Amino acid sequence: MKGLRTEGLTKSYGGVRAVDDATVTFRHGRINALIGPNGSGKTTFFNCVTGMVEPDAGTVTYHGRDITGRGAHKVAHAGIGRSFQLCRVFPRLTAVENLLVAVRPRSVLRALAPARLKSDVDRAMGWLTRVGIEHLADVEARDLSYGQQKLLELAGVLMAEPETILLDEPAGGVNPALIDRIGELVRSLNAEGRTFLIVEHNMDVVMSLSDHVVVFDRGRPIAAGPPDVVRADPRVLAAYLGG
Amino acid sequence: MRSGSEVVWQAVGLVVLAAFLVAFPSLAADPFVLSVGVVIISYAVLATAWNFVGGFTGYISLGHAAYSGLGGYATGLLILRADVNPWVALLLGGAVVAVLAVPIGVAALRVRGASFVIVSIAVVLVLLLVFQSWGSVTGGSDGLRVPRPFDAGVLRPEQHQRFFHLHAVLLAVMLLCWWLIDRSRFGLGLKAIREDEDKARSLGVPTVRYKLAAFVLSAFFTALGGGLYALWFGFLDPIFQFSILVGSNMVLMSLLGGVRSLFGPLVGAVVVGYATEFFKAQYGDTQLHLVAMGVLLAVVVLFLPDGIIPAVRGLVGRLRPGQASIREVTQEELAGEVRR
Numbered sequence: 001m002k003g004l005r006t007e008g009l010t011k012s013y014g015g016v017r018a019v020d021d022a023t024v025t026f027r028h029g030r031i032n033a034l035i036g037p038n039g040s041g042k043t044t045f046f047n048c049v050t051g052m053v054e055p056d057a058g059t060v061t062y063h064g065r066d067i068t069g070r071g072a073h074k075v076a077h078a079g080i081g082r083s084f085q086l087c088r089v090f091p092r093l094t095a096v097e098n099l100l101v102a103v104r105p106r107s108v109l110r111a112l113a114p115a116r117l118k119s120d121v122d123r124a125m126g127w128l129t130r131v132g133i134e135h136l137a138d139v140e141a142r143d144l145s146y147g148q149q150k151l152l153e154l155a156g157v158l159m160a161e162p163e164t165i166l167l168d169e170p171a172g173g174v175n176p177a178l179i180d181r182i183g184e185l186v187r188s189l190n191a192e193g194r195t196f197l198i199v200e201h202n203m204d205v206v207m208s209l210s211d212h213v214v215v216f217d218r219g220r221p222i223a224a225g226p227p228d229v230v231r232a233d234p235r236v237l238a239a240y241l242g243g
Numbered sequence: 244m245r246s247g248s249e250v251v252w253q254a255v256g257l258v259v260l261a262a263f264l265v266a267f268p269s270l271a272a273d274p275f276v277l278s279v280g281v282v283i284i285s286y287a288v289l290a291t292a293w294n295f296v297g298g299f300t301g302y303i304s305l306g307h308a309a310y311s312g313l314g315g316y317a318t319g320l321l322i323l324r325a326d327v328n329p330w331v332a333l334l335l336g337g338a339v340v341a342v343l344a345v346p347i348g349v350a351a352l353r354v355r356g357a358s359f360v361i362v363s364i365a366v367v368l369v370l371l372l373v374f375q376s377w378g379s380v381t382g383g384s385d386g387l388r389v390p391r392p393f394d395a396g397v398l399r400p401e402q403h404q405r406f407f408h409l410h411a412v413l414l415a416v417m418l419l420c421w422w423l424i425d426r427s428r429f430g431l432g433l434k435a436i437r438e439d440e441d442k443a444r445s446l447g448v449p450t451v452r453y454k455l456a457a458f459v460l461s462a463f464f465t466a467l468g469g470g471l472y473a474l475w476f477g478f479l480d481p482i483f484q485f486s487i488l489v490g491s492n493m494v495l496m497s498l499l500g501g502v503r504s505l506f507g508p509l510v511g512a513v514v515v516g517y518a519t520e521f522f523k524a525q526y527g528d529t530q531l532h533l534v535a536m537g538v539l540l541a542v543v544v545l546f547l548p549d550g551i552i553p554a555v556r557g558l559v560g561r562l563r564p565g566q567a568s569i570r571e572v573t574q575e576e577l578a579g580e581v582r583r
Contacts, residue, residue, distance in 0.1 A: 076447035090438035115431040
């Protein structure tokens with residue numbers, strides 16, 4: 001089966017089941033959204049899927065292949081990229097170096113090749129241009145504004161050429177103009193065939209951007225469907241209003 | 244642009260350094276100064292070797308004396324117990340330590356931050372106990388006398404001179420390796436690990452393999468440094484070989500010079516090594532030289548937190564006209580960038 005799917009995924013921290021028996025299928029080639037109240041297990045779910053933490057039980061499959069507990073770099077090699085909540089870049093590397101990290105050497109010998117090979121730098125500059133910060137290529141990431149860092153992180157994820165991209169709160173903490181710009185980027189990248197899975201609290205963004213919404217509450221999916229159907233679902237309203 | 248000026252800096256540094264290293268033994272006033280020179284360059288070798296892990300990956304090992312000590316003992320024991328040629332023993336010793344570093348690295352690199360520091364200290368303390376207790380092989384607390392590699396006709400000053408140049412060759416090989424890694428994809432991966440290991444993993448960097456490779460390479464060079472020191476000094480005692488003080492000196496020198504700079508550990512070794520001898524000469528047998536060192540370190544930590552080399556480079560950059568900081572961009576410009 002094409003796409004990303006979890007079955008019975010479970011992860012506990014102490015006595016708390018952060019993700020509890022979650023069986024979810026995301027639509028390949030679409031923009032999927034994952035929403036839910038704070039503490040409903042969205043980020044833990046992300047971390048389990050991308051191999052950052054090992055789930056206690058359950059499986060993650062990608063295109064029918066089991067990738068559970070494979071280790072984060074192998075999940076990345078399988079074609080799944082991710083951004084982090086609150087944005088994470090390499091502060092003391094320049095913008096272009098931030099992207100070059102994602103270049104994957106195919107052999108030990110090629111790992112010793114210069115990091116600034118022209119073909120790689122050109123590709124990196126291409127992505128920086130696409131997100132609109134190519135003029136900051138030689139600036140260290142820590143000297144960029146928060147919005148610029150958000151764009152840089154997205155460009156870094158894209159540099160690894162992932163087929164599926166998981167974004168953790170792409171609209172969090174950025175100004176409305178930039179939110180629109182990120183939204184446009186996501187839409188155009190999706191039109192080029194990339195699948196998205198977005199965790200987001202900004203409902204306007206979720207409703208306008210996504211084709212398919214999955215709602216989490218207390219570590220498990222309680223509803224899934226098109227945005228307008230999900231929005232009207234009484235279980236979703238109850239979860240958000242604390243029912 | 245940044246990398247362009249970086250290369251110029253490194254080239255200038257290299258020429259000055261090479262000229263100094265070749266000329267130093269003939270410039271040295273007497274054998275004592277020459278022997279101090281050997282001690283300092285030996286520390287420069289160890290600190291630069293340490294920096295393959297500390298500088299690239301940010302994993303601070305306080306127990307790197309484990310590998311210099313093992314390298315020294317491996318060299319000495321191969322000569323004494325297996326009758327191997329001293330120079331072959333030196334290289335074999337390095338190889339043995341590199342092999343030993345694989346399981347140690349696999350275990351130690353599983354933990355980060357303070358936990359890694361503590362594991363690295365534990366390794367050196369375990370080795371200290373083993374080498375003290377296993378007297379029948381290691382000579383125990385009585386120490387191990389390592390025969391000189393040169394015949395009796397070579398006098399003391401001549402010995403110092405030869406060992407100074409041998410250390411210089413090893414240092415040159417290591418600096419070349421560091422420079423090559425620094426500009427490679429592997430090196431960029433290591434730096435990404437230093438900046439944010441989880442983020443690096445999520446971008447597909449095989450962090451476990453990269454860290455281990457850097458760790459083993461560092462242990463190998465540290466062992467060669469330890470072996471060369473053993474051949475020069477001619478005597479090994481576990482309490483000095485497996486000492487946390489030696490390990491923390493490597494860290495100190497690297498931090499002082501600047502861990503992200505090619506020549507950082509070398510500059511740090513020269514400053515700390517020279518200052519140690521200077522303060523010792525000033526204050527004689529008292530412990531005041533330790534106080535003076537403490538003051539020196541406090542000054543560096545307070546005023547040059549990134550080390551000497553970045554501080555000097557920053558100063559030169561500021562004196563150059565027309566270099567605006569990136570922060571001097573107006574709010575409107577920033578907003579414009581975002582809207583574009």
